[in-house]
Amino acid sequence: MKQQLLYIIIAVLFFVSCKKGLTDYQMRILLRNSTDSTITVQVFPKYKYAQAGKYSYSDTHTKYKDTTFVPDKKLGTELYSTDTLDMDPDRLISRVFDSIHVRLKSGKVLSFSPQKAMNYSVNPFTDRSAWIYQRNDLEYIRTWRENDLVTNDYIFVIEGLR
Secondary structure, eight states, rough: OOHHHHHHHHHHHHHHTTTTEEEEEEEEEEEOOSSSOOOOOEEEGGGGGGGGTTTEEHHHOOOEEEEEEOSSSSSSSEEESSSSOOOHHHHHHHHHEEEEEOOOOOOOOOOOOSSOOEESSTTTTTGGGGGEEEEEEEEEEEETTEEEEEEEEEEEESOOOO
C-alpha cells in the first residue's frame, strides 16, 4: 500500500511539472535583408558589450555572437534582446552600438551611427519610423515544461538597393 501511494505521488508530481510554465517577455531589435543580393553587416558594439571580436547580444543571458554576419533574408537577424520592454528601438540600438556598417555585394557601404546615416535614407539610431514592429508568441521547452516567450520585435529592413 505504501509503495502504491509513493507511485501515485511521483506520478502526480511528474504530471504537475509537465504543465505550462511561465511566460517571459522580451524586446528584440533585428536587422533584415530585403535586397536582391547578399549583404554583410559589421556591428561596432560599445566597450562594455564587446569581447574578443564578439559581443554580448542580450542582457538576459551571457551568450556572444560575431560582430560580422550575413543577416537572414526572411526573418531577420537578432542584433540585441532585452527584458526591458518600455524602450524605443532607436534608444536601445544607441545604448548597445557605436555604429553599424552594411556592405553590399556591389562594394557600396552603408554606415549608421548616432550622428548620421551614409548612403541610406533613414537612420535606425535616430529615426523611430525606421523600425517595423512585430509581436511574436513563441514557445520553448525547459525542464519538462512548455514556456511561452512573447517578443516585441523591432525590425530594421535594408531594402531597395543595388
